[in-house]
Amino acid sequence: MMSYVYDLMKTPFVLALIKIVILLVVAFTVIAYITLVERRLLGFFQSRLGPNRVGPLGLIQPIADGVKLFIKEDTVPIHSNSLLFRIAPIFTFFPSLVGFGVLTFALPWITPASKMHLFALADVDLGVLLVLSLSSLGIFGLMLGGYASGSKYPYFGGLRACSQMLSYEVPLTLSIITVVMMANSFRLSDIVTAQQTHRLYFFIPLIISFVIYLICMIAETNRTPFDLPEGESEIIGFHTEYSGMRFGFYYVGEYTNVVFLSMLAPALFLGGYDIPFVNDIALWQVYPQLISILGFCSYAIKSVLFAYFYIWVRATFPRYRYDQLLKIGWLVLLPISLVNLFIVAGIKLFLLK
Amino acid sequence: MNNERPSYLREIFETKEIELNMGPQHPATHGVYRAILTLDGERIVGLNSVIGYLHRGIEKWAEYRTYKQATPIFDRLDYLSAVINCHGYVGAVEKLLGVEIPKKAEYIRVICDELQRLASHLIWLGTHALDIGAMSVLFYAIREREAVVDLLEAQLGQRLLNNAYPIGGVRFDFPKGWVEVCRKFLKVFKGKIDDYEELLTGNRIWRQRTIGVGYISREDAIAWGLSGPTLRASNVFFDVRKSIPYSAYPDFDFEIPLGQNGDVYDRYLCRIKEMRQSVRIIEQALDGMPEGELKAKVSPIIRPPVGEAYFTVEGSKGQLGFYIISDGKEKPYRVHIKSPSFINLQGLDVMSRHQLIADMVALIGSIDIVLGEVDR
């Protein structure tokens, strides 16, 4: 019996299922706790405590929040487009969740019995493209939610969200393309491997792309200083009319995006699961399990750095205005990233043969 | 500063103006102020202010109280600077009575007034920054305001609505050790103002959001009767403390900060500089505190001579005036309040023309209205 189960577990389909479950559990935990971390950190920045009442250090706070959102009444305004209003939150939430599937979290874990890759779910060869297209899908949730609410404030929020995400998608893509050109591959694990073999993280040669990525990353997730779609002191936001778990989907969707983009950034620019100052690949031949685990930790720390950056920026900066935001997107970031793209392409073509 | 949208756009796309109801339950209207905006896209082409949600009939109410009983009512006008409101009313009654206030009482009044101005400006700074999205400044400002309010509590017995002065002087001398604590606070507070400025004044986003926004010219500002920092930011020298000196203000050496451009940024700078000047005044008052009586001799039942008096103080929002008519009895015949927020709010119409919704939020924050004072 046991051997039957063991054999079954080695089949790719079941293995993938198990990995999906583990990934979802881990991702949800991380997303839930980043809300807590953000609130505690904001408290730290703002000389106050933050939520610390539910459980030790407030550790049960995210669960309490979740329960609260679930048991709240789900209201649908009379003037709304009922169907769109109901399905819109799903559009923001699930595409960003799918993105986690293409990430590779560490070097393969090699056991004597099999060559299972435990730290990647679907390391597809067009990973970067998939990620980009999925993040474009996220716009629909915001736009439809704002439009379907049948109210003016969400309408403005939806309009702002739509134009903002569209205009920042372009520089974001262009900055990622330079990375793809350097690595010669769309596969995320190949991009990391390229950085490992060159012993050079891409944020050093591609510093302009890196900065553009950092800015667009914040704008893509609609957070301060680019949180116009939900500028709570101006137009309250595209989710004004939402309540209960549908609001929760938007809320969680935003943090999913934050976590996902913080996890993508190290893979693209900081060498992913590479351990700094160590020749990973050589050591991996000798101690595969150890390097896998250490690499995973290194990846986690790098991601946390980016998430911390998000929160830090939120505590520091005021909010941009709508027209200023679009001006920055189209008149500053787009030309710079285009020129950057041509320069990188030229270097790649003529110097790095 | 031409923010008007080119008309050809309207001809190509058949655009339509929409009306947006902002308030009375909007987080950025600082109370129950309601603005009905006519919008072209996100640009404001019309503004209709609706006020009166907080009208409590304070002027009517005061007619049914004796002069002494009426004092605490006026704390409820601008509930963020109750001390200054009280000074205004008490000063008007004293002017009508013709009482000479002892020098020491005047000094204590000046110190409490300026502390209250600091508290009020700190609340303004925090909420204004929060409106524009800088969240942390609010908490820093509240932290310092807490210290100010503690000082006021130690001196006046209450934190927020401290029926501060009796007619004829002040109630108490400073408690033991208060002066040292106050000096210590002022010393620390100067550094804290630098901190706020570090976060905002040079911040690119802050400057982009505020410079050139909500412009009002010098002539318009005077004609629309604005007062306080809102007026001074348009380069008009009008501060009641210097222009119509009252209390002990002529004794002190301080400056009235003026702005040049009359936009949101200049109003912000004016208030920040005003805080520094307030600190200066308090320090001078603490240094030069005279000895003497705390209260002039005023008869227990106050019956001013028949007549009228108009007494103005520099409130934290602007020129706060009390017009009292006496008929020789123990109750005021009529009390009229010139409330700076009310008049400043009127100027919003001029300032908000062809601005964006986001500017509107910055603007309402920059004129620093308190709806208790607007609606009375």
Add this chain to the structure above:
Amino acid sequence: MADEQNAKKGWEATGEPIITDAVQKAIEKFGSKVIPYPNPAKEATIKVEKEDLYEVLNFLKKETGFDYLSDIASAHFPQNEKHLSLAYHLFSIEKKDSLRVKVEFNEEDLIPTVSSIWPAANWMEREAYDLMGVKFENHPNLKRILLPDDWEGHPLRKEYPLGGPQEEEIRSNRYGVPSLLPDDLESAKKIIEEGKNE
């Protein structure tokens, strides 16, 4: 009874009239149309008739530099011959000089608006109209400002009760008309159940 005697006398300010340069200029220009008015608090005050009000205020702004309208305050004197009064508090930012212009009139009189001289007067006049019932002529938007549009009466008039027109009604019916329940338990229960409270 003393009140009634006082009421018959009417309200009149005590003190001495103060003559400043601006008052002097106005007297020179308008002669007997401008009357210096007594004030116990030593504030320069002049009194004009409502027909001359606009002209005088316009002169004061253009010629004597009173560019800042600080306040318009209204008051109601039912015991006086003319029942309503307005006080315009002017200030000169250049000269740091203040002046009060008083005008007295009756309820039905139309007062010329000064919102064309000082735009600031717009809301001040609306407030005077709303709370005191002063009617202004040619005002761009003479509507109620602090009270709802459908409010009846003008609360700052002296005859208006503090608690509003319904004051008596509210006070008398707030807890119902007080009555004692009978000692008999059954009939007391009956009264309570039927909601009778007589």
